[in-house]
Amino acid sequence: LPHIATLGYGVGPGGEIIDTFPYFVSGVLHLISSAVLGFGGVYHSLIGPETLEESFPFFGYVWKDKNKMTNILGYHLIILGLGAWLLVWKAMYFGGVYDTWAPGGGDIRVITNPTTNAAVIFGYLLKSPFGGDGWICSVDNMEDIIGG
Known part of the structure; x- marks a missing residue:
């Protein structure tokens, strides 16, 4: 929840919470996501294929396969990079972020x-x-x- 405030959602001047709806939405999304993850875990442990490579060869890997490990690491780094760019775009063009060092106890400001x-x-x-x-x-x- 502090990260939602950092992005400037539901926060007013001086860091005061003025709207709790963004926090509610975040809680609901986390609840739904955890339910999907839990049901997926139960499915794959009880009903799903013994090894995923049988049905979906893309998801199969061997730890000694350096190319596959490099691809997995690369995909993760690309996703992290996209997330970093989203933060930059949010801070610069889409409403700004909460700055704790701003005068008056902090405020939401656009980083120019x-x-x-x-x-x-x-x-x-x-x-x-x-x-x-x-x-x-x-x-x-x-x-x-x-x-x-």
């Missing part, structure tokens, strides 16, 4: 100038994770998050 300087973005990785530097956690503005 994301950080595109690679030295700034990768500079967070070069900080020490030990001590007071904060490593990746030291990001303190939405421009760096959206630009990264």
Whole structure:
């Protein structure tokens, strides 16, 4: 639920929750998704084929098959990349995101100038994770998050 607020749904000035309907919709979608996942698990354990390769060869794999493992990793990275781009588009063009560092206790704002300087973005990785530097956690503005 905090991630829905971060995207700016149902949040007003100062971080106050003004509409709970987006949270209700998220709960319902999670409930339906978990039911589908649960029914799928029961189906495949009781009724479905013993091995999936018999019916759907695309889903079959052997751990030693480097090409198949690379494809699986690639598909996951592509989906993660698309999700990151959706966040960038939401922040820049579709209503903005909640910025906790905005004056007055935080507000929803559109990110108009994301950080595109690679030295700034990768500079967070070069900080020490030990001590007071904060490593990746030291990001303190939405421009760096959206630009990264």
